[in-house]
Amino acid sequence: xxxxxKPGRVGPVVVLILTTTLIAGCASLSANVTPVIDKALSPxxxxxxxxxxxxxxxxxxxxxxxxxxxxxxxxxxxxxxASYMRTILQRGLLTVGVDQTTLFFGYRIPQTGEIDxxxxxxxxxxxxxxxxxxxxxxxxxxxxxxxLPVVESGLVDMVASQVxxxxxxxxxxxxxxxxxxxxxxxxxxxxxxxxxxxxxxGKKVCATAGSTSFANIEKLAPGAVLYPVAVRADCLVxxxxxxxxxxxxxxxxxxxxxxxxxNNTQILPAELEDEPYALATSKAHPxxxxxxxxxxxxxxxxxxxxxxxRQYLNRSDVGFVPPAAPPPASxxx
Numbered sequence: 001x002x003x004x005x006k007p008g009r010v011g012p013v014v015v016l017i018l019t020t021t022l023i024a025g026c027a028s029l030s031a032n033v034t035p036v037i038d039k040a041l042s043p044x045x046x047x048x049x050x051x052x053x054x055x056x057x058x059x060x061x062x063x064x065x066x067x068x069x070x071x072x073x074x075x076x077x078x079x080x081x082a083s084y085m086r087t088i089l090q091r092g093l094l095t096v097g098v099d100q101t102t103l104f105f106g107y108r109i110p111q112t113g114e115i116d117x118x119x120x121x122x123x124x125x126x127x128x129x130x131x132x133x134x135x136x137x138x139x140x141x142x143x144x145x146x147x148l149p150v151v152e153s154g155l156v157d158m159v160a161s162q163v164x165x166x167x168x169x170x171x172x173x174x175x176x177x178x179x180x181x182x183x184x185x186x187x188x189x190x191x192x193x194x195x196x197x198x199x200x201x202g203k204k205v206c207a208t209a210g211s212t213s214f215a216n217i218e219k220l221a222p223g224a225v226l227y228p229v230a231v232r233a234d235c236l237v238x239x240x241x242x243x244x245x246x247x248x249x250x251x252x253x254x255x256x257x258x259x260x261x262x263n264n265t266q267i268l269p270a271e272l273e274d275e276p277y278a279l280a281t282s283k284a285h286p287x288x289x290x291x292x293x294x295x296x297x298x299x300x301x302x303x304x305x306x307x308x309x310r311q312y313l314n315r316s317d318v319g320f321v322p323p324a325a326p327p328p329a330s331x332x333x
Contacts, residue, residue: 061167061170062330063165063166063167063169063276064165064276065330065331066175066177066278066289066293066330066331066332067286067289067290067331067332068290068293068332068333069291069293069294069297073294073298076128076130076132076133077089077132079130080287083287083288083291084288085130085287085288085291088157088288089130089131092136093136093137093138094131094137094138095137095140095155095157095158096120096126096139096140096156096158097140097141097146097147097150097159097161098115098123098142098159098161099119099144099162099232100115100141102252102253103117103256103260104118104252104255104312104313104315104320105117105118105161105162105252105253105312106118106119107256117312118180118308118312119160119161119162120160121308122279123137123160124137125295125299125308126158126279126292126295129291129295129298140155140156143208143209143210143230143231144161144208144210144211145208145230146210147159147161147210148163148169148172148173148280151280152283154282157281157282157288158281158288158292159173159280160279162182162252162253162277164211164212164275164276164277165178165276166212173280173282173283174280174282174283174286175278175279175280175289176279176281176292176296177278177297177330178276178277178278178327178329179278179326179327180252180277180322180323181275181276181277181323182251182276182277183251183271183272183273183274183275184212184216184248184250184251184271184274185248185249185251185254185268185269185270185271185272186247186248186254186268186270186272187239187246187247187248187254187257187265187267187268188247188265188266189239189264189266190263190264190265190266192245194245194268195268196268196270197217197221197270197272198220198221200220200224200245201223201224202223202225203224203225203244203245203246204224204225204243204244204245204246205221205224205225205226205227205244205245205247205248206228206229206234206238206239206243206244206248207226207227207228207235207248207249208228208229208231208232209228209229209230211249212275213249213250214248216248216272216273217248217272227243227244232249235247235249235257236260239257240261240264240265248272250275251271252320254267255267255315255318255319258318258319259315259318259319262318276327279292293329296329300326306325309322309325309326
């Protein structure tokens with residue numbers, strides 16, 4: 001039976017020190033950022049939403065299939081009456097749960113204190129579609145384990161934080177079409193004894209609580225000792241301090257870790273599992289999830305999504321080259 005390492009404190013969260021090279025090309029920032037949500041989450045809201053424009057397909061689950069927006073996406077500032085988009089418009093800000101410790105996707109820039117990255121850029125595009133202003137947005141930094149609860153409870157309108165689409169998660173929240181396909185891999189110390197997932201039996205493996213990574217490791221290496229942490233960057237501290245033997249996570253996250261400590265860490269090439277990323281919204285407001293998909297469709301068709309790929313993710317200087325094109329949309333109907 002697999003045992004779990006004591007989760008306790010593994011040291012302070014790593015402060016990401018970004019060189020000029022790493023942050024070159026990022027968009028200017030003016031979004032608000034609130035502290036990490038660390039209080040008890042309130043029960044899910046019971047707000048009644050408008051009827052979805054399509055009826056979800058009933059049948060075997062495909063985690064990549066989502067709700068379709070039918071017809072043209074409304075112009076900014078002209079959200080449909082009684083829709084959740086109108087509620088957001090009247091409030092004046094889109095609230096979004098994001099990560100603040102993952103290079104390229106969601107990281108806090110030490111020089112400014114602002115959070116930027118590909119996920120944040122996508123959230124700005126949703127704000128642009130609602131308000132005509134990409135900066136009409138409030139970012140709330142959340143941990144991996146908080147991502148779904150903050151959506152279910154109504155503390156945020158949406159989460160943009162490398163949420164892997166799974167059938168289980170689709171029962172909790174609405175997930176958008178896939179905007180990026182990552183893969184689970186392993187990060188280990190250079191010169192160590194781990195060269196494949198088979199070497200993890202009897203070794204300590206770090207991942208964030210609430211991620212999909214542990215479940216797959218339990219299948220592939222049932223003798224591994226799982227070491228959960230709250231914040232992604234704590235895994236890098238644990239590996240560098242020798243408290244764990246490996247980190248398992250998405251290659252997008254591990255590439256950021258490797259870029260911070262290239263002399264002592266390396267990513268093993270084997271892909272352990274696909275990790276398709278989706279934006280998460282509340283099931284209480286299915287029309288908003290459909291609207292998000294409509295905006296993503298526009299970004300694909302206009303080439304804007306591919307442009308954001310190049311701007312934020314084409315980091316060949318640190319070995320990070322994204323797929324040539326975003327994955328196509330897949331719908332339930």
